Amino acid sequence: MDHELAPEVSELRRTVRAFLERKAPESAVRRVVDEGLGRDAEVWDQLAQQLGLHGLLVPEALGGQGTSFVEMGVVLEEMGRSLLPGPFFSNAVLAVGALTASGADELAAELLVAVAEGRTIATVAFSEGLTGRPGESTAAARLAEGRWRLNGQVEAVLDGRTADVLLVVAPAGAELGLFAVPADSSGLERTPLAGLDLTREFARVCLTDVEARRIGGDFTSGQRHVLALGTVGIAAELAGATQKILEMAVDYAKLREQFGKPIGSFQAVKHLCADIFVTAESALAVARYAARVAAEDSEGLVEAAALAKAYSSEACTLAAERNIQVHGGIGFTWEHPAHLYLRRIKSGELLFGDSAHHREELAGLLGLTAGSAVGPVARPAVRAASAEPVRV
Amino acid sequence: MTATDELRHYLDAHLPAFRGQWGEQPEFEGKLAWQRILQKGRWVAPQWAEEFGGRGLDVVEALACSEVLAEYGAPGTAGIYGVANVGPTIAQWGTEEQRRHLPAILDGSEIWCQGFSEPGTGSDLAGLRTRAVLDGDEFVIDGQKIWTSDGVRASHMQLLVRTDPDAPKHKGISALLIPLDTPGVERNPIRQITGESEFAEVYFTGARVPVSSLLGPLNQGWGVTMTTLGHERSGVVTYASQVQRQVEAVVDSLRFDRTGRELSPLLRDELVRRWVEGRVVGVLGQRSLASIRATGQPGPEQSIIKLEWSQFGQRLAQTQLALGGLGAVAGPDDALMTDYLRARASTIAGGTTEVMKNILAQRVLGLPS
Numbered sequence A: 001m002d003h004e005l006a007p008e009v010s011e012l013r014r015t016v017r018a019f020l021e022r023k024a025p026e027s028a029v030r031r032v033v034d035e036g037l038g039r040d041a042e043v044w045d046q047l048a049q050q051l052g053l054h055g056l057l058v059p060e061a062l063g064g065q066g067t068s069f070v071e072m073g074v075v076l077e078e079m080g081r082s083l084l085p086g087p088f089f090s091n092a093v094l095a096v097g098a099l100t101a102s103g104a105d106e107l108a109a110e111l112l113v114a115v116a117e118g119r120t121i122a123t124v125a126f127s128e129g130l131t132g133r134p135g136e137s138t139a140a141a142r143l144a145e146g147r148w149r150l151n152g153q154v155e156a157v158l159d160g161r162t163a164d165v166l167l168v169v170a171p172a173g174a175e176l177g178l179f180a181v182p183a184d185s186s187g188l189e190r191t192p193l194a195g196l197d198l199t200r201e202f203a204r205v206c207l208t209d210v211e212a213r214r215i216g217g218d219f220t221s222g223q224r225h226v227l228a229l230g231t232v233g234i235a236a237e238l239a240g241a242t243q244k245i246l247e248m249a250v251d252y253a254k255l256r257e258q259f260g261k262p263i264g265s266f267q268a269v270k271h272l273c274a275d276i277f278v279t280a281e282s283a284l285a286v287a288r289y290a291a292r293v294a295a296e297d298s299e300g301l302v303e304a305a306a307l308a309k310a311y312s313s314e315a316c317t318l319a320a321e322r323n324i325q326v327h328g329g330i331g332f333t334w335e336h337p338a339h340l341y342l343r344r345i346k347s348g349e350l351l352f353g354d355s356a357h358h359r360e361e362l363a364g365l366l367g368l369t370a371g372s373a374v375g376p377v378a379r380p381a382v383r384a385a386s387a388e389p390v391r392v
Numbered sequence B: 001m002t003a004t005d006e007l008r009h010y011l012d013a014h015l016p017a018f019r020g021q022w023g024e025q026p027e028f029e030g031k032l033a034w035q036r037i038l039q040k041g042r043w044v045a046p047q048w049a050e051e052f053g054g055r056g057l058d059v060v061e062a063l064a065c066s067e068v069l070a071e072y073g074a075p076g077t078a079g080i081y082g083v084a085n086v087g088p089t090i091a092q093w094g095t096e097e098q099r100r101h102l103p104a105i106l107d108g109s110e111i112w113c114q115g116f117s118e119p120g121t122g123s124d125l126a127g128l129r130t131r132a133v134l135d136g137d138e139f140v141i142d143g144q145k146i147w148t149s150d151g152v153r154a155s156h157m158q159l160l161v162r163t164d165p166d167a168p169k170h171k172g173i174s175a176l177l178i179p180l181d182t183p184g185v186e187r188n189p190i191r192q193i194t195g196e197s198e199f200a201e202v203y204f205t206g207a208r209v210p211v212s213s214l215l216g217p218l219n220q221g222w223g224v225t226m227t228t229l230g231h232e233r234s235g236v237v238t239y240a241s242q243v244q245r246q247v248e249a250v251v252d253s254l255r256f257d258r259t260g261r262e263l264s265p266l267l268r269d270e271l272v273r274r275w276v277e278g279r280v281v282g283v284l285g286q287r288s289l290a291s292i293r294a295t296g297q298p299g300p301e302q303s304i305i306k307l308e309w310s311q312f313g314q315r316l317a318q319t320q321l322a323l324g325g326l327g328a329v330a331g332p333d334d335a336l337m338t339d340y341l342r343a344r345a346s347t348i349a350g351g352t353t354e355v356m357k358n359i360l361a362q363r364v365l366g367l368p369s
């Protein structure tokens, strides 16, 4: 399944899978969830110290691994597959993405070092929402007597409760700013929210005259970049989780017998499994494609991110639902992991925009909306060749 | 100079003049003319061995060449079943004498069709009943084939017949290579839902062909034919990029005339859905190519590319009709109408969607039959 990956990336994937299978099996995941721990502290430290994963995207000069998003993509696949709870994604993708996108900044460098070492957990609070709606911010920054102060609230901040530092993206006059807010700041209030996904935590963050340090300059393009990285990251998680969905469905279809034979011999079940397979392969292919584009840091990132998420949001949820159907009654129980995957995938569907949102984005990028900023196009040379007559 | 550079030069030199004479979307005669031109440069099947009229390119190079052809919007070739399916099977199983067909397949002097399906056997192909009985050094053939693409204009057929009626159904089938002007062979065009007649029914009444027509071992025609499907596999990469090109061309033309901006939100969403689907299949093709590079074989994604390709073509044709509005079903140009109707075949021909899903579930996922 790894032919499009370089050998060392494939090796990383295997290492992470083996680690998570050993240290974060379903029973461990359930313990974290049941006891409301947020994360397994031992696993968290080992991810940082043994595997160096928190700092994958942190430059080497700041103590990170300095690898590309391709590596991050396969790690996130494995985390989706194992349902790993905890703030890894907020910390290692969003926060690191925001800090590296903020330009050369002393505080940013300091935080990156701390994150890479596993000393600090950071997350990003997007006051314009996870799809970045300009002009719809729910918080704002104001400069008074040489100090920045934040007011307002941000809904559904990923890992907002556990983070040691919140990186708040909020309008600052005519610009967009990135602000660091330590968790113990006065005026900061964090309320845990009920989440569909038991393995991912959200909090509402209220800011009342909270003092904050600004990082870097205008963060408008930085936000666009981080949101795109987040989108690609979730697409990778969805792809990884859907691989597991496929295995669950197929294994069960071989095992479970009704009418004196395995249910996998019934065509309706076969076709459900075949459909899940189509999704699992496609989601993986498109997530890895988007991760490659993210690694190149190219112009095409926003489009590739939208493509990946437009596909996988809808399709992976459907696969998770089909998996429950394949399992029948047992798939409807709390004991069975099928719902844990459905929850994780469904919430991933909505994080950073669902399929409809990303199709709308793409419509703009493709020059199909009135507001599209697309220049003139060359006349298409030839009418699209319709499919060749089909072979036998 | 790489093969693709060489091909580009060749196309630059020959395509404009060809288009001047035959237009951009030539019919069969034009495609045949184009195939001859292309084969003068040995570009029809560059992955075939040089002795058979190819260039001995490896799969990856050959796929790069088909990309170049697609990029130029070059017309298809006329004898597609011979080039894509029958030829590779002959190359693998054929005798010295049978391999003499290969250069003729490439230069279009022989057009081949495949006589597999019968009125009583389609999906369950192994149940075929057309018989061939050995009489001295000849096979005597009786029976009927149906839905044979190119059946009327073909000069030759790869024919599946039952040669051992007592054996289990997969084990009594043989493959024969026959000229269609053999006495006792009669063919009639069948009119399709598009009004065209691209396929035919073919009757065999005591038709006699020499024993040397047998391709591969007696009673092993099933295995012989299945290897053809194997040959076709790397073709999925081409299918995948074709899908992507098709939808990109539709979007480009809407951008070009700016009508894309006036679409209703629902129609725009439908179109972008197609674009997403097309790109996803394209990306799967790239994944397949990576696998071919690494192992010489496409990975499991190849089984879904064809499945997705066939359904995608139908959906795109529907969307294009929708984009055209009433004018698409009542207008001066019937191209979209024909595309729409023709697309119905893609989930039937070459194995129906339902059967492909069965096969995928059994062979790839290992579910019990």
Ligand SMILES: Cc1cc2nc3c(=O)[nH]c(=O)nc-3n(C[C@H](O)[C@H](O)[C@H](O)COP(=O)(O)OP(=O)(O)OC[C@H]3O[C@@H](n4cnc5c(N)ncnc54)[C@H](O)[C@@H]3O)c2cc1C
Pocket: A267, A390, A391, A392, B113, B114, B115, B116, B117, B118, B120, B121, B122, B123, B124, B146, B147, B148, B149, B150, B199, B345, B348, B349, B350, B351, B352, B353, B354, B355, B358
């Ligand atoms: C345009 C076109 C070109 C063709 N060209 C050729 C050619 O060149 N040479 C040739 O030999 N044949 C050719 N065919 C025939 C083609 O291969 C058959 O039509 C196809 O395999 C289906 O067989 P059938 O038509 O007998 O349908 P059937 O097999 O009778 O199928 C009818 C319906 O039953 C379903 N069905 C059947 N079996 C199963 C099963 N086990 N599980 C679930 N559903 C099932 C099918 O999916 C379908 O929906 C062509 C067909 C078309 C449309």
